[in-house]
Amino acid sequence: MGNLRTGHIVEAAIWLGFCLFLYIYSFDFEQEIEIYKFGASAWPRTILLLIAIAAIGQLIYNWKKGDGSATSMIAQAHDDSTDGSDHNSLKWYLWTFFLLALPFIYMNLPEGIAAIMSLEQPGLHVAKLVVAAVVVVVYVFAIRGNHVGGILALPILFGAFLQDFGFYAMAPIFILGVMFLFGERRYKRMLVVGGGIFALLLMFFVSLLYVGLPTGNVGWFYDFGTSMVNILQ
Amino acid sequence: METFNNFLGGTITLFSDPLGIVIFFGGVIGGMLFGAIPGVSMLTLAAILLPFTAHLSPEHGIMLFSVIYCTGVYGGAITAILFNIPGAPENAPTAFDGYPMTKNGQAGRAVGAAVMCSALGGTISAVIMMIATAPIANWAISAFGPPEIFALVFFGLAVASSVGAKTFWKGWLSILIGLLIAVVGLDPVGGIKRWDFGMPYLLAGIHFIPTILGFFAVTEIFVQAENKVRGSYQAPKLSVDFPSLAELVAHKVAVVRSIVIGFFCGILPGIGATLAAFMGYNEAVRWSKDKSEFGKGKLEGVISSETANNAATGAAMIPLLALGLPGGALTAMMVGVFQMHDMEPGPLVFLNSADLVWVVFAAMFFANLSILFVGYMETKTIINLLRIPFQFLAPMILCLATVGAYAVRGLAIDVIVMFVAGAIGFFLRRSGYSVAGIVLGLILGRIGEQTFAQAMQMLHFEWSGFAGRPIAAGLLIAGVLTLAGSIYGAFFKKQ
Structure with a gap:
């Protein structure tokens, strides 16, 4: 096994599985192009082949040198890897991916x-x-003890709600949520700063630059969003 | 002499028109601000302004965009240095040393160097652009066809693969992920759908603005969030001690080298400031006697990257104005401005609208020069942003990024793409991959595939055809040697 750890094998397996998955789906566009004999699939498949080679190269590197040091000092300076972190266990990953x-x-x-x-x-x-x-109730319960996972999931949840409930209703909740997850507990200050950020955003982008932000399309949220636009513009 | 007279004419036209002056300074300040505000970029401002240029004259419209281009490239350096959030991909290498300098309490030195070098690189580039537009454009037109551009993309990626990731292999995997993202959508030759999985959104490809915002702005917030939860978050230290002139003179070789690299990268369509910045930075590392200091807060890293990317701005206008070929997102928007006025950029612009060309050239010269003055004043204000506690800054950056991602196409799915890219970037970064490599792959991927297809058609699908083109062959050999050297280093060099 040399210096290999289970994590190295899992990492290589994920890359190779990813390549295999996309390779299978590349048959959907394996069509001839009259003026280009390589067709639409040659370039993507070459990239997949190179990814597979690089993943195996990384595995061999790990086998010979373990995690090793970075190949350059620049790379070392950029190394954010978190081998000794609490946020590296299988349980943490599963919990985070659920979020x-x-x-x-x-x-x-x-x-x-x-x-x-x-x-x-x-x-x-x-x-x-x-x-x-x-979903919000499940999220609130699931982030207990996993703040990092909560911070990763909250913006995506905000993005998912944006189309239906609009920026105007969701952004204040989102701003307060991010502050809370970042450890702020002074509620008065949260409301004042959060309100200030929201007001600045609306004044600059909506009132001054006339940027159209999502108003939402679900009942009361849509009415609220459009009335906010009418007031601000 | 004729060039000087034309420049003088352009300057007089620019500054004798009150509306022109307002637009010029609006563009200078707007470009810097949007470049500097975390989460938005000069592209956001340009996208917002694009519809309004229909109400301006072509001179004013193109001039506004060219000024935003010059100052926006500089503005992105401020956030790269202060928050590790490059305003644009061309500022990514600036963050490599600029952000560690901020952490070391040398934010002012880094920003000061960026101000001086951006102004210097951009101004010299603008002067060379004015003097040498015609001969260089003619040389590039005749010497650089698709095989050469493809070879240059390959060489650029080979060089960039060593930057930012934990190992050489992870560097290449990062670039390949970017290339793979660029493949999604319609293929550039036959318009065949690739990996759209039945989703109409994916047909147009994954837009690079939400992806860049995600990989840089959002990932950085997530990384800081984890540091905060682990208790290892370090607030950046403040300082406003700009570097001395002597300090910059000591880096004169790096400055000259970066100007040359930046200009020649910038002149080629599609390559532009991003590769210029990466190559400027890489060459600085390659030629340095003390490579180990790079990435830890070395002033030369900031100088090389910022000189090169601003040196590319003047050069990037040459293919746009001479050939009608946009080199990047902002120059592509300039084509949109031309089209809104029923004009086409290209050789005829020089014949039919010489005034426009010289007003734009003069505006770019003065915009770069103004970085020196406006940059100093504005920077001290922006450095104060660091005093804001991160729990208040984070939601502000995330909301600005949301507006920026949404404003590009008015699609909420772009916001989701941005945040998903941020989460992916978080996991990749903590595993030792390079988000800068992903973004470079994403941007150069489409150009690479398109030029490869054109090259193979030109060469009748004969690989040996590359050997008959000395520049292409030279660049390909250099790229292969760079790769071979990196692989040898990865496996056989002692740690």
Whole structure:
């Protein structure tokens, strides 16, 4: 095994599996192009081959030198790897990936429910509200003891809610949430600073530059978003 | 003499027009601010302003964008140095040494060096641009076809693979991820859908602005978040002690080398300031007697990167104005400005709109010069941003990044792409991969594939055709040798 650790083998396996997955899907676009004999798949497959070679090269490197030092001093200076960290266990990864999956559950589940129950648009909006509420509750419980995972997932959750509930309703909650996860507990200061950040953003981008931000499309949130735009512009 | 007269004419036209003056200074300050505000970039400002240029004259519209280009490239250095968030990919190498300097309490020295070198590189580049536009454009047109551009992309990636990652292999994996992201969407030759997985959004490809915002701005927040939770977060130390002139004179060789590298990278369509900055930085490392200091806060790293990227701005205008070929996102937007006025950039612009060309040249010269003065004043204000506690700065940066990602195309999915890229960047960075490598691969990937396809068509699909083109062959051999040297170093050199 030389200097190999399980993590090195898992890392190489992830790369090779990733390459295999994309290689299989590359047959979808394996079409001839009249003026270009290599076709549309040659370039992507070459990249996949090079990724596989580099992943094996990295594995051989690990086998010979373990984690080794970086090949250059510049690389050493940029090394953010966290081998001794608490956030490196399998449990932490699984927990974090569960948190990261929550936004995608929200993005797909309401449509699925609506399709199964043959819901019209108002019903779909109710489904979205219910699923969003459940996802938020699960998120709040799941981040206990995993603040880093919570910080990674919160912006994606915010992005997932943006289209349906709008920037105007979601941004203040998001700002306060990020402050909380970063350890701020002085609630009055959070409200004042958070309100200030939100007001500055709206004044600069919406009132001054007329940037169109998402107003949302779910019931009351849409009304709130559009009325905010009307007030600010 | 004719060049000087033309320049004088352009200057008089520029500064005798009150609206022109307002637009010029608006562009100077706007470019710097948007370049410097974490989470947004000069591209955000340019994208927002693009529709409004229809109400301006072509001279004012193009001049505004060229001024934003010059000062925005500098502005991105401020966030690269202070927050490790490069305003644009061309500022990524600036962060390699600039951010460690901030951590060492030398933010002022790093920003001061960026101010002086950006102004110097940009101004000299603008002068060379004015003197040598025609001969250099003619040489590039005749000497650089698709095989040469592909070879240059290959060489650039080979050189850049050694920067930022923990090992050579992880450096290459980082670049290859970028190349892979660039593949998603329609293929450049036949328009065939690739890896769209049935999602209409992916047909247009993954937009580089949300991806760059994610890999740089968002990843940095996540990394700082983990440091804060682990209790290893170190607030940057403040200082405003700009470097002395003597200190910069001591780096004159690095400055001259970076100007030459920046100019020649900038002149080639699609290569531009990003590769210039990476190559400027890499060459500084290569020629340095004390390589071990790079990445830990060496002033020469900031000087080389910032001189090279601003030196590329003047040169990048040559293919745009002479050939109508945009070299990057901002120059592509300039093509949009031309088209909104029923004009096409290209050789005819020199014949039909010589006034426009010289107003733009004069504006770029003075914009670069103004970095020196406006940059100093503005920088001291921006350094004070560091006094804001990170728990308040983080939501501000994330919200600005959200607005920046959304404003590009008005798609909420771009915001999700940005945050997902941020999370991926977080995991990759903590595993020793390089986010700068990913972004370089992403940007050069499309150009690389397109020029490779064109080159192979030109060479009738004969690989030996490259051997008959000395520049292409030379660059390919240099790239292969660089790779071979890195592989040898990775396996056989003692640690």
